[in-house]
Amino acid sequence: MARRRSSGITSLGFNQDQGCFTCCLTTGLRVYNVEPLVEKTHYSKEELGEVSLCEMVFRTNWLLVVKARRPCSLMLLDDQQRAYRAEVQFKSPIRALRARRDKVAVVLSSSIQVLSLPSLQRVALLRTPPTGRPLCALSTDSNAAQILAAPAHRKGSLQLLDVSRAVKGAQSSSPAVVCCHQTDLVCLSLSANGAKLATASARGTIIRLWDTASKHMLHELRRGSDYADVYCINFNPSGSLVCCVSDKGTVHVWAARGNYTHVAAAGAVAGPTPANSQAPYARALCAFADDNNAVVICEDGTFHKFTFSAEGNCHRSDFEYFLQVGDDDEFLQ
Template identity: 70%
Template sequence: MVFRTNWLLVVKARRPCSLMLLDDQQRAFKAEVLFKSPIRALRARKDKVAVVLSSSIQVLALPSLSRVALMRTRLGARPLCALASEPSAPHLLAAPAHRKGSLQLLDVTRAVKGAHSSSPAVMGCHQTELVCLSLSANGARLATASERGTIIRVWDTATKQMLHELRRGSDYADVYCVDTRALCAFTDDNTAVLICEDGTFHKFTFAAEGNCHRSDFEYFLQVGDDDEFLQ
């Protein structure tokens, strides 16, 4: 779902290289674009969608699905991507860079001639592979986590300087989410659930020896009465 609107971005299992835009108000597909490789992830704001492919990220305008920016990524890298979401915020796109543990940051505010973007800013964030990244809604802050899972770092996107370093512990752990807003609660002594702003539900179970693993994961979408439908 493109925010709280009647637009839905659809990728079918039998057509993983095709992205379609569905207008749920009119019950009809309005646009479609084909890629040369399967779509691995999507991140959307009301006017743009970032499509993660095998070795690049393409930014498309909504609702036309015309390409406005292109970011090259390392072949085989995790399908990570973040896009600032506030309408008045700079249209910042964050994704893993070619060097392990590094991240690239690009402003895709305006369409560029030939859909080729200027060079992104590269930030060295961690020593090991990135597994999570998240931009605040206004694009001012960036959070990153690596495959070691011991540290979460918060960055200023304007200065590219680290603001905070949050140490989770010394043992390796899998980090699944570093979203800016989330609700967490314990259902019992051994189980915790987490509902995130990006529309994901996580359930974690704690073992007797102190280890934790994710036992359930789902996407949820809920549309309220105050939705602004896009024509």
């Protein structure tokens, strides 16, 4: 999620196990631990400059960084040594990043290039439509299929590609195309093992769950009756739960198997300012701290934790301004 805000935040992103998140700033970069909320590391503007994108590779010392003044360059930063280990340049600006332990998907204007880690050598290529949001999802379980999901050229459709099936010349086998919605895709997510896919369209009233093996829809999850801009969808690590957050300022949690129960909903994540009361809620990302707690990070610099139960009870159990959380807290592994 990349967008400049008055807070100085240019983008936010959870790592693959949802235990940490990166905060890219006009003044550098910060990395936070989620539980407990403490600052793991930070870089000043003098060290990195303005950072537009950052993807943390699980809890390793690898940080994939894109600087605002070098939008076509991807750099692999070793946080332990605070030094760059590799760099690769592209012909167009990098729009988004998604990583797993051994690969990173780099979203460009009309393609997604998959690179190996840490060498940054290209191993797969997927053509994508040049318009729309820079959407991409990559399965992260090292013991499961290496599934890449991205928009297809037909409206409302997406492509599924096994990026482990790369051939000589870094061209990949043909992707499977799934027709998911009648309107444009605005958000998508894969479970860690790549078995389940969640999608949302520009209408934003429902989240659809898909089986990536059969390409069949598993269920429709009702978010609401009003149109909404879905900012983020995320599965918990086991794929048994899924959450979403939108411009309505509400985080929703559903069971992603069985009877697909609507487990919880919590409102007023981060409201518009009094001076602009008609503005949408701050852009946000959602994730799971565990199977009973969801967390939301917002571009206004706020951190929200919601505790829920299978019976449908839900309450906000923690609230912080994470930009005010300094590095004097000891980071806990």
